Amino acid sequence: MIAVRDLTVRFGLGADVVTAVGGIGFDVRAGESFGIVGESGSGKSTVLRALAGLVDDWSGAVSVAGAPLPRRPDRAFRRRVQLVLQDPYASLHPRQTVDRILAEPLAVHGIPDADRRIVDALAAVGLDASFRFRYPHQLSGGQRQRVAVARALLLDPEILLLDEPTSALDVSVQAEVLNLLRKLRRERRMTFVLVSHNLAVVANMCDRVAVMTGGLIVEQLDAPRLAAGTVTHEYTSALLRASAGYDRSHGAHDAAMG
Amino acid sequence: MGGWRAYLTTASPRSRRQAALQRAWLGWLTFRTNPAAMLGLGIVSALVLCAAAAPWLATHSPIEQDLVRRLAPPSAEHWLGTDELGRDIYSRIVYGARITLRIVALVAVIIGPIGLAIGCLAGTLGGAVDAVLMRLTDVFLAFPRLVLALALTAALGPGIENAVIAIGLTGWPPLARLARAETLTIRRSDFIAAARVIGASQLRIVAVHVVPLCLPSVIIRLTLDMAGVILIAAGLGFLGLGATPPSPEWGAMIATGRKFVLDQWWIAAMPGLAICAASLGFNLLGDGLRDVLDPKLR
Numbered sequence: 001m002i003a004v005r006d007l008t009v010r011f012g013l014g015a016d017v018v019t020a021v022g023g024i025g026f027d028v029r030a031g032e033s034f035g036i037v038g039e040s041g042s043g044k045s046t047v048l049r050a051l052a053g054l055v056d057d058w059s060g061a062v063s064v065a066g067a068p069l070p071r072r073p074d075r076a077f078r079r080r081v082q083l084v085l086q087d088p089y090a091s092l093h094p095r096q097t098v099d100r101i102l103a104e105p106l107a108v109h110g111i112p113d114a115d116r117r118i119v120d121a122l123a124a125v126g127l128d129a130s131f132r133f134r135y136p137h138q139l140s141g142g143q144r145q146r147v148a149v150a151r152a153l154l155l156d157p158e159i160l161l162l163d164e165p166t167s168a169l170d171v172s173v174q175a176e177v178l179n180l181l182r183k184l185r186r187e188r189r190m191t192f193v194l195v196s197h198n199l200a201v202v203a204n205m206c207d208r209v210a211v212m213t214g215g216l217i218v219e220q221l222d223a224p225r226l227a228a229g230t231v232t233h234e235y236t237s238a239l240l241r242a243s244a245g246y247d248r249s250h251g252a253h254d255a256a257m258g
Numbered sequence: 259m260g261g262w263r264a265y266l267t268t269a270s271p272r273s274r275r276q277a278a279l280q281r282a283w284l285g286w287l288t289f290r291t292n293p294a295a296m297l298g299l300g301i302v303s304a305l306v307l308c309a310a311a312a313p314w315l316a317t318h319s320p321i322e323q324d325l326v327r328r329l330a331p332p333s334a335e336h337w338l339g340t341d342e343l344g345r346d347i348y349s350r351i352v353y354g355a356r357i358t359l360r361i362v363a364l365v366a367v368i369i370g371p372i373g374l375a376i377g378c379l380a381g382t383l384g385g386a387v388d389a390v391l392m393r394l395t396d397v398f399l400a401f402p403r404l405v406l407a408l409a410l411t412a413a414l415g416p417g418i419e420n421a422v423i424a425i426g427l428t429g430w431p432p433l434a435r436l437a438r439a440e441t442l443t444i445r446r447s448d449f450i451a452a453a454r455v456i457g458a459s460q461l462r463i464v465a466v467h468v469v470p471l472c473l474p475s476v477i478i479r480l481t482l483d484m485a486g487v488i489l490i491a492a493g494l495g496f497l498g499l500g501a502t503p504p505s506p507e508w509g510a511m512i513a514t515g516r517k518f519v520l521d522q523w524w525i526a527a528m529p530g531l532a533i534c535a536a537s538l539g540f541n542l543l544g545d546g547l548r549d550v551l552d553p554k555l556r
Contacts, residue, residue, distance in 0.1 A: 052455050054455065094471070
């Protein structure tokens with residue numbers, strides 16, 4: 001479904017150039033849920049934004065849904081690939097009602113029957129119709145993220161890109177949103193690419209995981225191996241130890257690593 | 259009583275119209291708590307009322323001369339006195355509100371959309387478009403407002419239309435700068451990225467997503483600017499470059515009253531007070547609108 005070869009993304013000009021992604025490659029099969037895990041600044045979000053067509057300047061060979069990733073994505077591409085952003089407090093327009101936000105993709109693509117589709121999309125993400133005419137500031141973080149997911153689903157994409165979909169949410173709400181995403185993926189047979197710094201989220205949601213640091217993929221492994229902790233690269237094991245939290249038996253060393 | 263209040267405050271509105279009305283209602287509740295803003299709104303409303311109902315509010319004709327009663331002090335017959343041609347000053351001020359308001363409205367209609375469009379386009383598109391539009395803005399910004407207005411009205415001839423063109427030409431650059439600055443803070447935000455992912459065109463992003471967020475600060479700035487516009491219009495009138503006699507323009511009224519200012523003070527003072535009140539009204543209204551509209555002050 002997605003094939004990435006030698007993807008490189010650089011920002012800035014001249015002496016200030018920063019290589020955010022330094023030539024990575026991976027494959028995502030149709031219907032698979034693929035995770036990219038790494039710390040802040042590892043380039044994982046940039047990979048996702050490049051796949052979503054939000055990065056203007058990249059090099060390499062990337063094919064999405066059987067076609068090369070277009071430099072200037074057209075509407076057909078937008079309908080196949082959608083993105084849910086990290087922070088639902090920033091990704092919804094502050095002056096638009098939920099109704100306006102959800103009507104936008106339908107209006108852009110000229111999809112008829114907006115009224116019914118908006119109600120259906122709200123129901124699909126577990127929000128009842130009373131939320132339809134509220135403003136984002138009248139919603140909780142979890143409700144906002146559901147609206148953002150509904151917006152992406154309205155175009156019925158084959159591939160859903162998720163950029164830290166739960167990291168801005170309360171712990172108690174994270175599980176709800178993850179369960180919702182898992183259910184939607186099953187029902188709609190979507191391909192997921194999920195980016196997170198949280199190993200637990202990735203292990204829980206994904207079939208296969210790529211570990212990124214410093215703009216490079218250092219290891220790719222499947223979910224059972226990640227769960228078992230049989231990793232080969234030392235960065236991955238450090239990440240695993242860090243995600244185990246402040247376990248007393250590990251002591252001060254891990255606290256320094258984390 | 260209860261019906262519409264419940265309609266405006268229920269937590270789950272049932273239509274777009276209701277959601278929009280609720281928003282406006284909340285804004286009004288905020289606005290109402292600010293006495294200065296309410297005073298500003300009162301003054302501007304009174305100005306609009308004067309202009310709309312001038313024939314009914316005026317006690318005399320604004321241009322009819324009565325040389326027998328020239329330079330009469332304020333009295334029961336002439337509330338604010340008469341000028342050097344015996345015209346009733348109160349009636350002239352009431353009719354003058356029409357001229358002032360027409361200038362203010364025309365200037366706002368010209369510079370508001372131009373400033374907003376240029377600023378939002380420059381900020382969103384960036385690059386060469388931004389550079390060209392902003393240098394153009396700089397060129398117009400470099401002209402001192404009153405001097406350019408003087409030069410233009412001197413070249414095109416006195417008259418309200420030319421005064422409006424002159425004020426408008428120098429009025430839009432600050433608005434464009436403001437709109438661009440607002441746009442720059444918006445364009446990197448996630449909801450713009452989300453709109454791009456959906457497939458919205460650049461033009462749609464500017465019109466649907468960027469402009470509504472820039473609009474409040476532009477409206478606030480525009481309202482505050484109107485005070486300055488009133489003063490410039492009066493200044494042009496004072497210099498004989500604005501409205502032409504015998505139309506009752508406030509600045510021109512002061513100019514004629516200048517000759518009598520020591521003995522017949524009311525001829526210059528009354529239109530002066532009107533100018534002062536009108537520009538103060540727009541200033542207070544603008545300040546109050548900022549409290550309601552500016553999301554950064556919430």
